[in-house]
Amino acid sequence: MGSMPITPRAISFVVAASLAVLVAPESRAQTQEPINIVINQSPWLQGFANIVDLYQEQTGNTATLDVNPYAGSLEKQRNAVRAAESEYDILIVNGIFYPEMYQGGFLEPLTKIDADFSLDPQVYTFDDTLWYDAEANTVNAETGDLLTIPVNPNITMMFYRADLYEKHGLAIPETWEELLANAKTIQEAENIVGMMQRAARATISISWDYWPYLNSYGGALFRDEGNGDFFVTLNSPEALEALKMYLQIAQEAGPPNPASMDQATLIQYLVTGQAAHAILPVAAQSQMDDPNKSAVVGKIGYMNLPHASGGESAPAIGHWLGGIPKNIPDGRKQAALAFLDWFQQPETQVAYAEMGGSPISAAAYEGAFSEKPENRYMPVMREALPTARRMWTIPEGAEIVAVTEVGLNRAVAGEIGPVEALNSMAAEIEKIMQDAGYETGRLPDLAD
Structure with a gap:
């Protein structure tokens, strides 16, 4: 598939009820440049597309998904980060192949885009795969730079x-x-x-x-x-x-x-x-x-x-991570980070779960929503996520x-x-x- 503009979809009455009280914080609702996100075709795509719809609805900002088969998405990302300027503002990087993006130096550390940015404390860290220490060439939460925000907890x-x-x-x-x-x-x-x-x-x-x-x-x-x-x-x-x-x-x-x-x-x-x-x-x-x-x-x-x-x-762990390429202008980096910051917030993660997505925050797995019969996988996720292991x-x-x-x-x-x-x-x-x-x-x- 090629580029696919995300347009508003109908949301079930259950979701609509919760979204009525979900308000984007002012700092993330400010006008941003349009962003282009490259992503794979997968069982969780619809949930992510729904949350992108919500981002557009709440902020008025524009986000476009470029949807591809698994291997095709990887190839587009490899080409984009090696071009003079990436056509994508957010790369949805697979949890198996992220080391290529990390060691290649292709992703901008998120705190370099905004020194005040931090990972929400309820976001799972997936065996420390969000950080990279370029000097030691290791994934390390203590000494590394925060390079990505998880977008799907695919264990x-x-x-x-x-x-x-x-x-x-x-x-x-x-x-x-x-x-x-x-x-x-x-x-x-x-x-x-x-x-x-x-x-x-x-x-x-x-x-x-x-x-x-x-x-x-x-x-x-x-x-x-x-x-x-x-x-x-x-x-x-x-x-x-x-x-x-x-x-x-x-x-x-x-x-x-x-x-x-x-x-x-x-x-x-x-x-x-x-x-x-x-x-x-x-x-x-x-x-x-x-x-x-x-x-x-x-x-x-x-x-x-x-x-x-x-x-x-x-x-x-075969999760997916959202990273921002170095080879885009600063304004696009700020816009991409605004989306990732909005996405990681507890209230967004609860909505993500309610809209059919797989959340990456404990906020969604520990609330009443997780105890509903239709969400019976969630208590198992609470147990499994801390024991999940990266492959390499x-x-x-x-x-x-x-x-x-x-x-x-x-x-x-x-x-x-x-x-x-x-x-x-x-x-x-x-x-x-x-x-x-x-x-x-x-x-x-x-x-x-």
């Missing part, structure tokens, strides 16, 4: 058939083994797929679903990335146990041809009543109770992801994920075993890091 969450849990007397699982047992019970009793996981190759798909397994088993991509140690550990015994469990669930409780499953297919299985569980980004919850899309309205529940025995739940903090992540998408997919497809998959991925990632100039290495190959 992974377990969607499950709460009605079937009640029917069969099942308890919420703590471990992956308990999840597998529940999935098999429902699969055998109801003749539906026990557990759906993404395993198709994409820009990022199976890697995002595998990472919570990896982290909960105590595995990691690098030995100590946070402190600059990029020795590759993806082929550790812990990573092997995580992959074996991932494969066991796919084989014993998954659908036919599990290696072909992508996000859209997982959602389709759930909303048509053909699956008992699925790991999905939280934004997909908006489709579960939509009578125009779902045959299981009111039947889907949400839980934090299970973990290895003795480990901790570690949902993968280096721009080479784009190359690394291309390796893991292929290796993990081949393992699920049965083309190679888990040991060969991890050894081969570790070797390729080590080469990527060597070629990029990092001091690196890797663990000895796992033995079959």
Whole structure:
């Protein structure tokens, strides 16, 4: 899709009632230059478009969304920040590829635009991914500059058939083994797929679903990335146990041809009543109770992801961040910051939730709105967000994920075993890091 001017839409009477008392603070309502926002097509786009409508309605300022497929949005952003002047004033940067924008020096620190600007204290910080220390080349809230404001909290969450849990007397699982047992019970009793996981190759798909397994088993991509140690550990015994469990669930409780499953297919299985569980980004919850899309309205529940025995739940962060490119005039930077500041305010975040968006502030998750049956995912978000983990903090992540998408997919497809998959991925990632100039290495190959 090309540029799409956002025009006012009808708002439900529930939303309208709350918006009647939502008034933009004077400092953010002043006239600003028009802004152009590049964004991806996604399940949460409509909610964001609605809140942009509200911004225009309240302030009289103009905002335009340039909507693109996932990969297309990334490519437009890469081109824009390298041009003499960016055509975009706000980049909606994916939580997987933000390191490229950070380390490239393409984003303006927000306090450089306005020295008095600060992050609202109720905004979640997503494993400190909002700050970047350019001298240390690390994500660090203590020493780094604030470069972005989160716009969507897309972490992974377990969607499950709460009605079937009640029917069969099942308890919420703590471990992956308990999840597998529940999935098999429902699969055998109801003749539906026990557990759906993404395993198709994409820009990022199976890697995002595998990472919570990896982290909960105590595995990691690098030995100590946070402190600059990029020795590759993806082929550790812990990573092997995580992959074996991932494969066991796919084989014993998954659908036919599990290696072909992508996000859209997982959602389709759930909303048509053909699956008992699925790991999905939280934004997909908006489709579960939509009578125009779902045959299981009111039947889907949400839980934090299970973990290895003795480990901790570690949902993968795939959030989205709003950043302002350096290569635009000061007036446009001020206008972009005015929108981001307005967006992060508690009252805006409550409205964002009510308009179908996924809020990034505790203000929306801790109020009465979060306790409504239709918002039953929100209490789980309160539990899950503090435990969510970033995947990597280096721009080479784009190359690394291309390796893991292929290796993990081949393992699920049965083309190679888990040991060969991890050894081969570790070797390729080590080469990527060597070629990029990092001091690196890797663990000895796992033995079959």
